Amino acid sequence: MLGWALTFLVIALIAAALGFGGIAGTAVGIAKIIFFVAIVLFVLSLIFGGFRRRSI
Template identity: 60%
Template sequence: MLHYAVVFLIIALVAALFGFGGIAAGAAGIAKILFVVFLVLTVVSLLMGRRG
């Protein structure tokens, strides 16, 4: 999940470099969502690991 967030972040940076603002904003938004999902899943995984 974190890998995909980094990939979309790189896509956003490259698109912004070449002046594609809409594509850059979309890719950055997707990267943010994936990063938040990664953080939530990591916290849930850590909490479940302590219970077991």
Template identity: 70%
Template sequence: MLRWTITFLIIAIIAAIFGFGGIAGAAAGIAEILFYVFLVLFVVSLIFGRKPKV
């Protein structure tokens, strides 16, 4: 998921350089949403992934 975030961030930067404001804004928004989803899933996996073996 972090790979998709970086991909959309790079697309946003390239689109901004070439002057495509709408595409850059949309790609940056998608990258931001994916980053927050990644953070939530990472924290959840840290909390629930550490269970002692019985």
């Protein structure tokens, strides 16, 4: 998922450099959403992975 966020960030940087402000803003928004979803999923996997290991 972080790969997708990085891809949208690169798209936003290229679009901003070429002067496409609307596309750049949209790509940055998508990149932010994907990044925060990836962070939340990572934290949840750490929490539930820790619970699973303790019960063994």
